[in-house]
Amino acid sequence: MRVIGRLAVIVTIAIVAIPARAQDDESTFRARARAAPDDVRGRATDSVAEEEIEERVVRSAPDALRLMPGVSIQQTAHGQASPYVRGVTGQQVLLLFDGVRLNNGIFRQGPNQYFFTVDVESLATIHVVRGSATTRLGADALGGAILALPREPTIDPRRDGLIVHPRLIGRYGMQDTDAGARAEIDLQLGRSLGFLGGVRYRDAGPLQGAGIVCPLSTVVPCVPARDPAMRRNVPMIPFVEDDGRTQRGTGFRVLSWDERLVWRASDELRVTLAGYGWHQFDSPRTDQCPAPFAPGNDCLTYLQQTRALGLLAIDVRPRESELAEMRIALSWQRTHEHRLRDRPTAFVENRFLDTIDTYGLTVRGRTRAFVLAPELAIAVHFGAEAYSDVVRSEASTAFTDVGLTVREPRGQYVDGARFAQLSAWSEVQAAITTGLIARGGARVLYAGARASADPSSGTARVDLDVAGVAARAGIEARIVPELTLHVNVDQGVRPPNLDDLTSRQQAGPGFQFENPDLREERSTTFEIGARIEAWDALRLDAWAYAMLLDGAMTRVPREASACPPATPQCRGSWSRYQLVNAEGESLIVGTELALTLDLRDIGLVARSTLSIAWGEGPSPTDANVRVPLSRVPPFGGALDLRWQPAPRGLALGATMRWALDQDRLAPADASDARILAGGTPGYAVVDLRAAWRFDPHLAVSVVLENVLDSAYRVHGSSINGPGRGLLARLEAGF
Numbered sequence: 001m002r003v004i005g006r007l008a009v010i011v012t013i014a015i016v017a018i019p020a021r022a023q024d025d026e027s028t029f030r031a032r033a034r035a036a037p038d039d040v041r042g043r044a045t046d047s048v049a050e051e052e053i054e055e056r057v058v059r060s061a062p063d064a065l066r067l068m069p070g071v072s073i074q075q076t077a078h079g080q081a082s083p084y085v086r087g088v089t090g091q092q093v094l095l096l097f098d099g100v101r102l103n104n105g106i107f108r109q110g111p112n113q114y115f116f117t118v119d120v121e122s123l124a125t126i127h128v129v130r131g132s133a134t135t136r137l138g139a140d141a142l143g144g145a146i147l148a149l150p151r152e153p154t155i156d157p158r159r160d161g162l163i164v165h166p167r168l169i170g171r172y173g174m175q176d177t178d179a180g181a182r183a184e185i186d187l188q189l190g191r192s193l194g195f196l197g198g199v200r201y202r203d204a205g206p207l208q209g210a211g212i213v214c215p216l217s218t219v220v221p222c223v224p225a226r227d228p229a230m231r232r233n234v235p236m237i238p239f240v241e242d243d244g245r246t247q248r249g250t251g252f253r254v255l256s257w258d259e260r261l262v263w264r265a266s267d268e269l270r271v272t273l274a275g276y277g278w279h280q281f282d283s284p285r286t287d288q289c290p291a292p293f294a295p296g297n298d299c300l301t302y303l304q305q306t307r308a309l310g311l312l313a314i315d316v317r318p319r320e321s322e323l324a325e326m327r328i329a330l331s332w333q334r335t336h337e338h339r340l341r342d343r344p345t346a347f348v349e350n351r352f353l354d355t356i357d358t359y360g361l362t363v364r365g366r367t368r369a370f371v372l373a374p375e376l377a378i379a380v381h382f383g384a385e386a387y388s389d390v391v392r393s394e395a396s397t398a399f400t401d402v403g404l405t406v407r408e409p410r411g412q413y414v415d416g417a418r419f420a421q422l423s424a425w426s427e428v429q430a431a432i433t434t435g436l437i438a439r440g441g442a443r444v445l446y447a448g449a450r451a452s453a454d455p456s457s458g459t460a461r462v463d464l465d466v467a468g469v470a471a472r473a474g475i476e477a478r479i480v481p482e483l484t485l486h487v488n489v490d491q492g493v494r495p496p497n498l499d500d501l502t503s504r505q506q507a508g509p510g511f512q513f514e515n516p517d518l519r520e521e522r523s524t525t526f527e528i529g530a531r532i533e534a535w536d537a538l539r540l541d542a543w544a545y546a547m548l549l550d551g552a553m554t555r556v557p558r559e560a561s562a563c564p565p566a567t568p569q570c571r572g573s574w575s576r577y578q579l580v581n582a583e584g585e586s587l588i589v590g591t592e593l594a595l596t597l598d599l600r601d602i603g604l605v606a607r608s609t610l611s612i613a614w615g616e617g618p619s620p621t622d623a624n625v626r627v628p629l630s631r632v633p634p635f636g637g638a639l640d641l642r643w644q645p646a647p648r649g650l651a652l653g654a655t656m657r658w659a660l661d662q663d664r665l666a667p668a669d670a671s672d673a674r675i676l677a678g679g680t681p682g683y684a685v686v687d688l689r690a691a692w693r694f695d696p697h698l699a700v701s702v703v704l705e706n707v708l709d710s711a712y713r714v715h716g717s718s719i720n721g722p723g724r725g726l727l728a729r730l731e732a733g734f
Helices: 002-015 050-056 500-501 570-571
Strands: 044-049 073-074 082-086 093-097 123-132 144-150 160-175 178-189 193-204 250-262 269-284 297-318 321-341 347-369 371-374 374-398 405-408 418-433 437-452 462-480 483-494 509-512 519-534 538-550 553-557 576-581 585-599 604-618 626-628 634-645 650-659 683-694 698-705 725-732
Touching: 002 698, 044 050, 044 538, 050 123, 050 650, 050 698, 082 093, 082 123, 082 144, 093 570, 160 193, 437 500, 509 570
Parallel strands: 093 144, 509 576
Antiparallel strands: 044 123, 073 082, 123 144, 160 178, 160 725, 178 193, 193 250, 250 269, 269 297, 297 321, 321 347, 347 374, 371 374, 374 405, 374 418, 418 437, 437 462, 462 483, 483 519, 519 538, 538 585, 553 576, 585 604, 604 626, 604 634, 634 650, 650 683, 683 698, 698 725
16 A cells, blocks of 8 residues: 555656646756766766666666676665776765765775765766776776766746746656655746756665575575575575565665756856755665674664755856866865664664765866967866865764663764865876877875874874875877777875774674774776777777776774774674785776667667676785785676667667676675675676657656566675566656
C-alpha cells in the first residue's frame, strides 16, 4: 500500500502540471545547458548532459558517471557514492561545482560521500577530466577532476515582461521503493533577468539486491541459503536479511533545493547570485550497520548530512579589450554531519557533530589570441584562488541504562582547527601551425593547517605549511583530418588536510587515527591519446597513461597500545590504522578506450568503452617490497545502444556494464570487510530503457535495470547492486 500511495501522489502531481496550451517558442521551455569549459580541451575527458541523465533515470550525481571510461563508482552506503578516476578517489580527485571547490579541509582519505550531495536534478552537465589537472583546476586533482555545471534560467532577449515556466518531476525506483518529486519554476523578468528555483524530496527504503555475492576464495564454500542457519561463508557486509535480497543499513531521505538568479546587465556583463542546499536524513553507513563482528543491532547512522552553498559570480566579456573573458566568484559553503553510533546491546550511544565553513574567492580568465606571426598565435589563461576552512567538532557518549551523557575531550576533528589554501596559475596556449597546438603552464600554491594541542586527549599541535609548484605541458597535433594525437605531462600536488592530520574515525578496515607529521603527495602523469574520426560516423578515443605518486598516503596497521588516549573506539576496534607517507614511488598505469558509431540516418548510436588500471606501491611495512595499491578497479567497460528514429519522440536503449574479477588486493584490503575474501567477483549487468518526450508538455522515462537479476558488487563497495526492477521518471511542464 505504501508503494501504491507514493505512485499515486507522483502521477497526480504530474497530471495536474500538464499545461492547457503549448508554447510557440520551444527554446524557452527548458533552462539551457552549459557549454564545455576550456579546461577540458586537449585532455582525456567525457561528459554527460541533462538529457542523458533524465533518460537513464540515474539515482545520483555519481551514478551518472557509471558508463564513462576510466571511472568506477564505489558505494560505502546506499546514500553515499565516490567516483574513482584512474584508480584513485576521495582526496585525490578534485570536485568542482560551478567552478567552486567542494574539496575542503575534512575531505576523507579514500571513498567519501560528498559528490552524492550534489542534486543530479539541478545539473546541466558533468565533465570528467581524467589525469592530473592541478595546474588548471587546483590542488587534489591527482587522478582527475569532476566539473559539475548547474542548469541556468531561461533568458530570451526577444521577449519582455513576466514569463513563467513551471516544471514538476516525479521519480520512482522499485528495488528500494525510492519515490520523490521535484517542483521548480523558471522565471524571466524583462529582457535581462532570469530566475530558476526548485525543491526536491526523496525517500528511499532498504535496497534489494539480486542475492548474496559470494567471495572469490573457495577455501570454504559459499552457501547463500534462505535459511540463515544453513548459510556458510556469507560476507558480513552487507548484512542481508532472511529473504536473501534486502540489505540492512540502506535507505535514506533527502530534501534539496536550489535558487539561481542571473542578471544580464549587458552583452559584456553578467551577474549570478545562487544558493544550493542538500539535507540528507537517517542514512546508515552500510559497512557499519552492523560493523564486522558486532551485534546485529549495532549501527552507525548519519542522522544529518547537510551541505549549503552560496555563490556570487561576476562574468565579464569585454568587446574591445585584449581580455576575452574573466570570472570573479565569492562563495560560502557549510558542510555538517551528525552521526550516531547506536550500540543497544552495550547501552551506549556515541554522537559526533562536525561542521566546516569554507569561504572562497576565485578569479579565472583568458586573453584573446595574440597573433605574433602568420603561423603563430598565443592566448593566455590565468587565475587565482583563496579558500579558508574553519572546523567545529564535538563528540559525546550517552549511557542509556543510567541516563548519563558525557562530553568527550574532543570530536572526530580538533575543534577550531583551520585550513587555508592560496594559489595562482597561468597557462599559455599557442597555435603554432595549422593543426598544431602547444600548451604549457604552472600553478604556485600554498596550504596551511592549524590545530591546537589537547593533552587530555593526547592531541598534538598542528602547525603545517606547504608550498609548491605544479607544472604541465602538452601537444595537440592534427596529423590528418581524421587523426588527432595528444601528448601531456602533468604534475599534481595534494597537501595533507585536517582529516589526515587530526581525525580519529571508524574507517572501512578499522579505526584510523591521526598523524600530524604527514607531508604532501605529489604526482607526475604521462599520457598519450589519439582521436580517430572517420566517415562522419565513427569515432575512437584511446588513451594510455602512467601516474607516478610520490609520498602517497597509505594506512599502516598499529597495535592497540598505539591508540591515542581517550579513544575507547580505537582499542575496541578489530583493527587499527594510521596514515603515513609511503617511502618510494607508487605507480598506476592504464588504458581507456571509447568507440562510438553514430548512424544518424537511422537514428542509431552505439558506444563501447574499455578501462584497464593497474597499480602498485611500496609495502606500508617494508619499503623494499612492492604490493598492489588499495581498491584499484578491475578491467571493465560498458556497451550502450540507443535508437531514436526521429529527432523528438520515442527513444529506446540498452546498456551492459561489466567487470572482470579483481583479485589484486593491497594488504589493507585483506582486513577490509567491504572487500570479499580473495577479491571481488566479476559481473555483467544489462539494463533496458525507453523514453518519450511529448514536447513541450510531458516526458516519460522507464528503465528495467538488471534484466538478468545478476547478483553483483562494484569493487570496494559495501552494498550489492540492485536486483531486477523498474526505474521511472515522469516530467511535466510548459
